Amino acid sequence: MILEGKVWRFGDNVDTDVIIPARYLYTADPAHLAAHCMEDIDPAFAGKVQPGDIIVAGRNFGCGSSREHAPVAIKASGVTCIIADGFARIFYRNAINIGLPLVELGPAVAEIKGGDRIRIDLGNGTLENLASGKQYTIQPLPGFIQDIAKAGGLINYVKGEKA
Amino acid sequence: MGMTMTEKILARHAGLDTVVPGQLVKCRVDLVLANDITGAPAIVEFDKIGRPVFDRDKIALVPDHFIPNKDIKSAEQAKALRDFAKKHAITHYWEVGRMGIEHVLLPEEGLVAPGELIIGADSHTCTYGALGAFATGVGHTDAGASMATGDTWFKVPSAIKVELTGKPQKWVSGKDVILTLIGMIGVEGARYQALEFTGPGVAALSLADRFTIANMAVEAGAKNGIFPVDIAAENYLAARVTRPYTAVAADPDAVYERTVAIDLGSLVPTVALPHLPENVKPAADLAHIAIDQAVIGSCTNGRLDDLAQAAAIIDGRKIHPDVRAIVIPGTQQIYSEALVRGYIAAFIRAGAVVSTPTCGPCLGGYMGILAAGERAVSTTNRNFRGRMGHADSEVYLASPAVAAASAVAGHIADPREVMK
Numbered sequence A: 001m002i003l004e005g006k007v008w009r010f011g012d013n014v015d016t017d018v019i020i021p022a023r024y025l026y027t028a029d030p031a032h033l034a035a036h037c038m039e040d041i042d043p044a045f046a047g048k049v050q051p052g053d054i055i056v057a058g059r060n061f062g063c064g065s066s067r068e069h070a071p072v073a074i075k076a077s078g079v080t081c082i083i084a085d086g087f088a089r090i091f092y093r094n095a096i097n098i099g100l101p102l103v104e105l106g107p108a109v110a111e112i113k114g115g116d117r118i119r120i121d122l123g124n125g126t127l128e129n130l131a132s133g134k135q136y137t138i139q140p141l142p143g144f145i146q147d148i149a150k151a152g153g154l155i156n157y158v159k160g161e162k163a
Numbered sequence B: 001m002g003m004t005m006t007e008k009i010l011a012r013h014a015g016l017d018t019v020v021p022g023q024l025v026k027c028r029v030d031l032v033l034a035n036d037i038t039g040a041p042a043i044v045e046f047d048k049i050g051r052p053v054f055d056r057d058k059i060a061l062v063p064d065h066f067i068p069n070k071d072i073k074s075a076e077q078a079k080a081l082r083d084f085a086k087k088h089a090i091t092h093y094w095e096v097g098r099m100g101i102e103h104v105l106l107p108e109e110g111l112v113a114p115g116e117l118i119i120g121a122d123s124h125t126c127t128y129g130a131l132g133a134f135a136t137g138v139g140h141t142d143a144g145a146s147m148a149t150g151d152t153w154f155k156v157p158s159a160i161k162v163e164l165t166g167k168p169q170k171w172v173s174g175k176d177v178i179l180t181l182i183g184m185i186g187v188e189g190a191r192y193q194a195l196e197f198t199g200p201g202v203a204a205l206s207l208a209d210r211f212t213i214a215n216m217a218v219e220a221g222a223k224n225g226i227f228p229v230d231i232a233a234e235n236y237l238a239a240r241v242t243r244p245y246t247a248v249a250a251d252p253d254a255v256y257e258r259t260v261a262i263d264l265g266s267l268v269p270t271v272a273l274p275h276l277p278e279n280v281k282p283a284a285d286l287a288h289i290a291i292d293q294a295v296i297g298s299c300t301n302g303r304l305d306d307l308a309q310a311a312a313i314i315d316g317r318k319i320h321p322d323v324r325a326i327v328i329p330g331t332q333q334i335y336s337e338a339l340v341r342g343y344i345a346a347f348i349r350a351g352a353v354v355s356t357p358t359c360g361p362c363l364g365g366y367m368g369i370l371a372a373g374e375r376a377v378s379t380t381n382r383n384f385r386g387r388m389g390h391a392d393s394e395v396y397l398a399s400p401a402v403a404a405a406s407a408v409a410g411h412i413a414d415p416r417e418v419m420k
């Protein structure tokens, strides 16, 4: 799968409360969640994000609450991939489970700026910053996590298993 | 090679003799938890799979976040949970008037036993590690899938050993222990890892202290926090758990990534400043910070011992005129015991409000939302931006003793100062 898009840049410890505040959790409707995505950290985000855009962030992205509403909000806002120095663990598995690709790039995220265009080839494991021309290698997902991702998420994966 | 407590529980539930950190394992689960916020979407995912529930006795559904229903949408989410519980004859569902905050309620109801493996669609599911279980938070898709399959996958975490020695001083409790630890290692200090608490200091901690500490393991990024099972834990369990269980102990040669030592005797009442739980300072240094609200409750500090600490400070005193003090017992049983012991009367006499169990203000749901510029001292576990209301409000995390002392003083206060 090849993804190409414009970068929205965020810092370290972006928690699930700022990704989608609890005051909006009275429904899990993706469009409703997307309308308030990132509201407490960047009120302009929900209005300006375009389908195909990519989030690049620092360390511990998605820390805090287990609310899957957070990756759902991001995915429904049109973002196709999140690249971070590192992810909090519940957010990581939630994103995989709903079929939202994540790339753990490490400290090299510092070289990517807001507004840059990047292209990610998940199949051959490469990431290119089209603004700077720099290329990076992406580590493949381990074991059956890859199978979950390939199935498009956990539910499809489980449905494919024998009961 | 020896195994940690966490590795032993994962190995046992994966049907393996040993596991090593980094290994991906598929584990049987002993209990799957969801609440009114995560339960409704978990049910949607469950229904997509098209299988019956794996075991109606091993699913716990707790309406607690926006309950009693705060508005029509919340009422609909709660109804989805209730309807599902009825349809599948789920044994462990609690209605308003009998419910409590999930992580206080489940151990109280005897649904957590040593050596068990529990997942919950709530990040503070790690609370149950206080009783020697492996417990961790997952999202609602994982929970919905496990309700059908009875299993889930894990990456075996490496572990940090937290070696506790000494005995806490008066007015120092589990909250001060965990805030101090998070201050030492940071909010991602234990990311993807297990926090295993051990050492002679464990015996000096009440079960309430241990629940508070394990509860906030996730605030250091940990997958789980876990305590060994000692006599105090066995006594707690004796009154509640009737099914057989097998506790695990770490092998003497278990491998830890590192060891963090904490002398409980050296700890002081501690506060985490906005907007991260790692921003800790002694309460005594923060007397210049005036507060608008004090919240005493939540899955972190809504237990009877917590209310006892707060009542000891508030009884016979008055809540500061500029402060709204909100006290929320964790379960109906705690509420009723606090009534018998006179705590509730003491809170009301002092000018505090007492609520039925609910998560309410902890996650900025209702029952105590902050306006822009307002500050709260809270015994909850997160002080992220906007957590309790407006994005420009502030939450200071503290123990029940510090929150009670601050409610009386009108500013952040060390209980030792107020009780002089």
Ligand code: SF4
Pocket (backbone or CB within 6 Å): B065, B101, B102, B103, B122, B124, B298, B299, B300, B358, B359, B362, B363, B380, B381
């Ligand atoms: S009390 Fe707060 S932290 Fe605990 S379960 Fe409820 S919302 Fe979550």
